[in-house]
Amino acid sequence: MENIRYAEELVREFLVFRGFTSTLQAYESELSTEIGRNFQVDKTLDLVFSEYIPKYQLGRLVGLFTFFKQCFTSPADTELFSTLVKLELSVLRYYVVNALKSGRQDKVVEFFGESGNYLMQKREDWLAWFGALSYPSLAYIASMVFSVSHALSI
Structure with a gap:
């Protein structure tokens, strides 16, 4: 306190x-x-799902999760940190789905452009997710990002 x-x-x-x-x-x-x-969980959820995602405020969404991850710095917080990372990945996926459902392909491309390097760290989670999608344009974008990121890391 x-x-x-x-x-x-x-x-x-x-x-x-x-x-x-x-x-x-x-x-x-x-x-x-x-x-x-x-701490107002409802207000934070409202901010994420009523402001950041529908208004495509990716920078603010990522910034919020970055802030939360900074709160868990002690070794005792490893389980909470792991859970937070899983939540972040799920919310980011929701962001992409929302953009696709809204016909905002530009926001999907922007998402992968801005988050591609970070997503490469979580590649296995994202590859399995993209494999289950039936959106060929999204799978194509994802494979381009992964190919470019892989080529740059060599």
């Missing part, structure tokens, strides 16, 4: 330093409510 208070003070200090007075007021107001006292 002490770390949370320290982090809250750092945020306040930053907002004051930058002159974000209206943001500081909103921050203070939300902290004083019961909602601001606990």
